[in-house]
Structures are given as structure tokens and as C-alpha cells.
Amino acid sequence: MLNFDKIQIKKNEDKEWPLCPTYNGLARIVDVTEMKTYKTEYGEKEKFRFLIELNLPSVDGKNWVLATAPMTPSMHEKSALYRFAKSIGVDAGATGFTLSQLAGKYLTVIVDHVESENKKFANIIFTGKVAADASFPTTYVERTAKI
Numbered sequence: 001m002l003n004f005d006k007i008q009i010k011k012n013e014d015k016e017w018p019l020c021p022t023y024n025g026l027a028r029i030v031d032v033t034e035m036k037t038y039k040t041e042y043g044e045k046e047k048f049r050f051l052i053e054l055n056l057p058s059v060d061g062k063n064w065v066l067a068t069a070p071m072t073p074s075m076h077e078k079s080a081l082y083r084f085a086k087s088i089g090v091d092a093g094a095t096g097f098t099l100s101q102l103a104g105k106y107l108t109v110i111v112d113h114v115e116s117e118n119k120k121f122a123n124i125i126f127t128g129k130v131a132a133d134a135s136f137p138t139t140y141v142e143r144t145a146k147i
Contacts, residue, residue, distance in 0.1 A: 020064045020122035023111040026055040026130060029102050030065065030140040038070055047072050050084075050102070052109060052124060055136040062139040066111065066124055073099075089129030106134040 031051035038047050047070035054064045071080040075092055085092035088107040110126035 019120055020066055020111060022113060023054055023056050023109065025108065026134055026136055027052045027107055027109040028138065029105045030138065031142060032099065033067065045072055053138060053140045054109065054111070065140055066122060068124055084127060087127045106130050
């Protein structure tokens with residue numbers, strides 16, 4: 001089971017990553033990053049990202065894993081986390097909702113390429129829910145913690 005409370009990841013800000021191809025299909029939430037401070041127009045905010053494994057093998061045979069856009073842990077109905085959970089069929093407004101309820105959840109995603117600062121990135125531009133029996137074999141190797 002995924003432990004969203006005690007995740008530690010290595011710093012990879014300067015690493016060059018291969019570009020994931022565009023994709024439209026099945027994916028799975030496999031991990032979550034630690035909280036990181038981001039500067040916003042409203043001041044500094046603590047945010048995290050979900051790691052999403054695509055049902056799409058890369059050249060090394062492992063499935064591609066992409067990170068979502070940063071999200072605050074807020075469960076306000078206008079928050080990115082609330083909208084993300086709702087888009088994949090999870091009632092984030094329910095009493096007792098926790099991030100752990102998203103662990104291992106399957107979803108559909110659309111990945112497209114976006115250019116920024118003369119670099120091309122693969123971004124998840126859409127998330128949606130899938131049939132209850134959706135699955136695929138995972139190749140994701142958890143880094144430092146169990147989810």
C-alpha cells in the first residue's frame with residue numbers, strides 16, 4: 001500500500017529526462033512527491049505532485065512515469081487536488097477523504113508536448129475515470145517508501 005505520509009525523493013532538478021511520447025490511454029497513480037515550496041503570486045505555497053505510470057513502455061522496457069502539475073494539499077472545491085480527484089471518480093469532498101484513497105487508482109490520461117523556455121516537455125493535459133476493472137502490469141519501482 002502506498003504511504004503518502006513519508007515519501008523522500010532524490011533531487012533531480014538539473015537532470016535531463018528523455019521526452020515521453022504523446023499518449024492517450026490508461027494510467028495509474030503510483031507515488032507522490034514530498035512537499036516543496038513554490039513561489040506564487042499569493043506568496044509561498046507548499047505543493048506536491050502525483051507520479052502517474054502510463055501503460056506505455058519506454059525504450060528500456062519500463063513504463064513511462066510522469067508527474068502531475070504541482071498541487072496544494074487543500075481540499076477546497078476549487079483546488080487542483082479536489083478537481084483532480086473528482087476527474088478520476090473519487091469523491092474528494094467526502095468526510096474522511098485522504099490522499100491514500102488515490103493510491104493505485106487507475107485513470108485515463110492525455111499526454112501532449114508543450115514548449116517552454118526553448119525546451120519541450122510532456123505534460124498531462126487531461127485526466128478522467130476508467131472502468132472499475134481497468135488494469136495493466138506495472139513496471140514502476142518505488143524509490144524510498146511504500147505507498
